Structures are given as structure tokens and as C-alpha cells.
Amino acid sequence: MARIARLTYYPVKSCAGIDVPSAEVTETGLAHDRVFQVITPDGDILTQRPHPIMATVRPRVLGDRLALSAPGREDVVIAIRRDGPRRPVSMLTWHGEGVRQDPRADEWFSDLLGRPAELIGVTPDHDRVSGGEFPGQAAFGDAHALLLASESSLDSLNERIAAAQGEPVPMDRFRPNIVISGWAEPHREDEARELEVGTAKLGYAERCVRCTVPMVDQETGAKAGPEPIRTLATYRRDPGGGVVFGMKAAVLRPGQVAVGDEVIVHSWAGPSPSTAAAEPPFTATARRPAESV
Structure with missing residues (x-):
């Protein structure tokens, strides 16, 4: 079974996860899942792909607050801004907006990544069709x-x-x-x-x-x-x-x-052909993966 x-x-997004014994499933996934994102000032997403150190960031949702911690760095705790000033954001083929969070979080991530960064959250009217x-x-x-x-x-x-x-x-x-x-x-x-x-x-x-x-x-x-x-x-x-x-x-x-x-x-569905043991050797392709990081 x-x-x-x-x-x-x-x-x-791209930071550490939190294991839980139970969760609410919303229309966009588990509650609190990837509802914040780190972006450049131009609105491009920042992820583990070029910045693997993001894996060490431990975010915690504490009611109406978000706590951020990482080894060797002082924790920062901010009030979650559900709505307010917005920033454009681009990820893969989707272009939308995010709610700017606390400048202290921007400074914290900028220092961690060694480049200008901002933390945004989903908007109340967030609509992204998958x-x-x-x-x-x-x-x-x-x-x-x-x-x-x-x-x-x-x-x-x-x-x-x-x-x-x-x-x-x-x-x-x-x-x-x-x-x-x-x-x-x-x-x-x-x-x-x-x-x-x-x-x-x-x-x-x-x-x-x-x-x-x-x-x-x-x-x-x-x-x-x-x-x-x-x-x-x-x-x-x-x-x-x-x-x-x-x-x-x-x-x-x-x-x-x-x-x-x-x-x-x-x-x-029927068995996936990808489970076959014999496949050609791996070669790089131009296709960009669409992976939940």
C-alpha cells in the first residue's frame, strides 16, 4: 500500500525546505511552499543553479513573520508583507509581479550572494496557470x-x-x-x-x-x-x-x-519508456529544465 x-x-524558492507531519494543500501546492522568491533588481529570479549557497538558507514561517538563517550569519526576522509595493518578476515563460518585502531581507540576501538581491512574496491576486x-x-x-x-x-x-x-x-x-x-x-x-x-x-x-x-x-x-x-x-x-x-x-x-x-x-497511464535500462549516452541539449527548485 x-x-x-x-x-x-x-x-x-531555492532555499532549504521544512519537513512537516501534515499540511494544507492549496491550489498552488502545499501551504507556504515557494511563496517567496529572491530576484535581481531587474526582476530575474535567483536560484541554486548559479548560487548553490542558497541551499543553506533556512527560512521559517512564524505566523505573520518570516525568519531567515544561514551558517555564520546573523538571523533576520521580518514581518510578512501580504500586499504593498510591487516588483515585476520573470521566470521561464511567466511574467508577473511580487510584493516587496523588508529591505533588511534584501540586504541579508545581497550580502549572502555577493550581488544586489531583493525578496518578494506572492501577491493577493497571484494568477499563474501551469x-x-x-x-x-x-x-x-x-x-x-x-x-x-x-x-x-x-x-x-x-x-x-x-x-x-x-x-x-x-x-x-x-x-x-x-x-x-x-x-x-x-x-x-x-x-x-x-x-x-x-x-x-x-x-x-x-x-x-x-x-x-x-x-x-x-x-x-x-x-x-x-x-x-x-x-x-x-x-x-x-x-x-x-x-x-x-x-x-x-x-x-x-x-x-x-x-x-x-x-x-x-x-x-502505461509504463513510461524512460524506465528502459538501455539508453544512449547523455549529451547536452538546448532545452531548459523546468524544475521546482
Whole structure:
């Protein structure tokens, strides 16, 4: 029987996550998930891809306050501004606005990253339609409301990494919101189309094409490649380019979820061709991954 093994939300995009025993599922994903984002003064997003040190930032939502901490730096606590002065923001193909937060947070992130940075939050009228097989809404995640991954998928990957004399990787390298246990076969999440978790209902959007973030040690904020991308490239190739791990989902019905809840799949697709063991060697492509960092 498949069950929820872990729930994680990431208050600030590309920063550390918070594991919780239960969570509210909103139309844009887990409550508080990626509702803040760090941007340049021009409105471009700043992520772990060029700034892996962001993984060491530990954000905490404390009611109407947001606390930020990182090793060797003084904590800052700000009042969350739900609305107010806005800044334009651009991410992938979406262009919208965010609410400027406290200048102290801007200064804190600017010092951490060594470049001008600003912290913004979602606006009360935030509207960002996500695509895929089941469309939905998304906050500041790269493309969709939720990222799901199974323990069996990670176990299979780590067996392959170990066979190649590499070091196994933890699940946090992939930054999922929901980790599922109980599926004997790896990558069953790729085949689930409509599923219930707790009182929420989710719909498959697409498989997650991975960028370089899984090669960042999420504890130290240091690049620790080439795994797991090197091994994934040997058997988890996306036809459009890149490698895949995990499934991105839309919220079809908000609700409540908790660790231990049964995962009930109401409809399945056929087996994914990406599970085939023999695939061509990895080559770089021009396709830009749309990954929830």
C-alpha cells in the first residue's frame, strides 16, 4: 500500500525546505511552499543553479513573520508583507509581479550572494496557470504546484550509483514536496494520472526534467557532482532532452494531507519508456529544465 512518507515545503524558492507531519494543500501546492522568491533588481529570479549557497538558507514561517538563517550569519526576522509595493518578476515563460518585502531581507540576501538581491512574496491576486496533462495553478515554483517522488525510485537510482562506485544521494537532492513509500516498482509516480492523498486530489502534469540542482549538497550548499545526473543520464532520458526524476502535479482539489496517509491512484497511464535500462549516452541539449527548485 502506497503512503506518504515525507512532506516538505520550501518557503523561499531555492532555499532549504521544512519537513512537516501534515499540511494544507492549496491550489498552488502545499501551504507556504515557494511563496517567496529572491530576484535581481531587474526582476530575474535567483536560484541554486548559479548560487548553490542558497541551499543553506533556512527560512521559517512564524505566523505573520518570516525568519531567515544561514551558517555564520546573523538571523533576520521580518514581518510578512501580504500586499504593498510591487516588483515585476520573470521566470521561464511567466511574467508577473511580487510584493516587496523588508529591505533588511534584501540586504541579508545581497550580502549572502555577493550581488544586489531583493525578496518578494506572492501577491493577493497571484494568477499563474501551469501547463501539462492536468493544468493548474503555481506559486513561485519553476512550473507546477507539487513535485512527487517515490522511495523506490531513489533506491533504484542509488543501486545504480553504487554499482558505478559512486556515493548514494539523499532524497533532498531532488527537493520533492511529497515522498511516497510502498511502491515496489521504481518510477510508478510517472504513470499515476489522478490520485488522492489525504482529502486532496492531484493530477499528473509532467515528469520533472532535472537541471544541475540535484548535484548540489543541500546541507553544505556546495556542488557535489557529477551524481546523480551522471547515472540518471544512463537510463532516465527525456525525449526532448535532459534527464528526469519525479512527477510534477496540479492540484485538482485542495485538502489536507499527513505523513502516513494512503495514496490512492484512480487512473494510470502505461509504463513510461524512460524506465528502459538501455539508453544512449547523455549529451547536452538546448532545452531548459523546468524544475521546482
